[in-house]
């Protein structure tokens with residue numbers, strides 16, 4: 001879903017429902033008098049509408065499974081046929097095996113039906129496949145013949161009903177395997193698997209259809225996964241106040257350019273510029289070597305331990321360009337012991353590879369960790385975090401165990417909190433995958449935390465503002481420095497004018 005991140009109030013429901021929660025909503029909807037037959041009718045009709053909007057009429061093969069996902073397929077096939085499309089319908093099971101609303105809609109299909117046999121149907125003239133095999137109800141891998149058939153048809157566009165069959169909507173991880181869809185049409189609420197890799201990629205373009213389940217019908221348990229949205233954190237961003245002076249706007253300290261990393265300070269300089277752009281009153285680069293940067297960044301060559309002992313910082317960042325070493329680990333623990341807000345990235349994380357428990361025990365204040373996939377795996381290897389699980393589960397486990405906010409970076413950045421909540425960034429421009437981009441993100445989060453914003457708000461806002469700056473920079477030629485330069489105009493959109 002390519003989203004306009006520069007919009008202050010993009011319109012989409014935030015809650016991501018697991019298949020079990022969606023099932024509970026369906027069940028409650030039935031108790032509230034909504035008829036499954038009607039919901040299915042709306043679902044399948046909208047699938048047919050979306051298909052007709054995207055493609056001109058062409059031979060379509062609709063694959064219908066044994067449950068309600070298949071039921072949606074029967075409706076979509078009927079609507080397409082009524083609209084004059086050449087439609088073949090293939091049922092995975094004999095019609096006598098269908099029950100409930102799916103059986104009722106199957107009975108309304110008046111054209112021939114092919115029942116799946118052996119290796120599956122011939123393709124013939126087929127130019128488009130509608131996959132209504134399994135949706136939320138899939139509990140085990142696809143039957144092998146179905147998997148082989150779908151794997152042979154990858155040259156044809158596939159429209160997935162609810163999810164590409166085989167994808168676990170709760171996690172974004174295929175149960176063995178799932179086809180690549182050109183388009184996925186889902187109903188009522190998005191599911192985590194629509195936004196978490198590899199599911200996010202397998203779904204193709206995503207369409208959410210309102211099938212008229214009232215919003216007050218909610219699952220009985222807590223919704224723990226949400227999409228990121230400005231309304232989650234916008235009121236936490238604050239403009240400068242009349243009575244502010246630089247010390248009331250926070251003092252961020254960044255460890256930079258240490259000899260074990262060859263004295264490389266570029267990463268920390270990028271972070272410092274980002275922290276200043278989002279409003280930190282003062283930013284100090286603490287470095288053993290003399291550095292020059294914009295005149296507004298303070299550079300101090302005092303020992304890191306002294307900078308920590310002064311207890312003047314309202315936020316520390318370690319990692320960018322620090323080098324992986326015991327000295328970096330010791331510097332992290334010195335900052336962590338102060339209890340001041342802490343952001344750890346890159347080498348500060350990898351310096352605890354195999355020793356994450358020491359970091360965990362050392363954290364005395366709010367902390368945001370910003371690993372990418374590789375840093376995450378190195379840091380949490382050997383901990384209770386089960387690295388065989390998908391990204392959502394791993395990020396959630398890691399945040400709980402570490403007692404810190406984890407920003408697990410990627411095309412589907414996840415912001416996991418120690419209380420079990422996970423915020424998923426709905427979209428970010430792929431051009432953000434460039435050197436220095438992560439240093440800017442760490443600096444944004446640092447700057448916000450140094451201003452007094454909570455770890456959870458700073459992380460969610462930081463991920464959004466960073467992605468929005470990437471969008472503003474455009475698809476081509478963006479470098480990390482540009483992200484920093486676009487931050488003022490991005491902030492101007494998101495800081496409420498009424499606060500000035």
Ligand SMILES: NC(=O)C1=CN([C@@H]2O[C@H](COP(=O)(O)OP(=O)(O)OC[C@H]3O[C@@H](n4cnc5c(N)ncnc54)[C@H](O)[C@@H]3O)[C@@H](O)[C@H]2O)[C@H](O)CC1
Nearest residue numbers: 039040043067068069134135136137138139140141142162
């Ligand atoms: N969300 C809504 O309000 C609506 C959703 N609809 C659609 O209904 C499906 C969910 O339907 P459900 O019947 O619960 O599940 P499935 O169709 O996915 O399949 C369940 C069916 O399949 C069997 N099964 C599971 N895995 C396998 C397997 N690997 N091999 C063989 N059989 C398998 C399982 O035992 C069941 O019998 C949702 O996705 C929407 O598309 C409705 O339209 C109503 C409104």
Ligand SMILES: [K+]
Nearest residue numbers: 131134161165
């Ligand atoms: K499906």
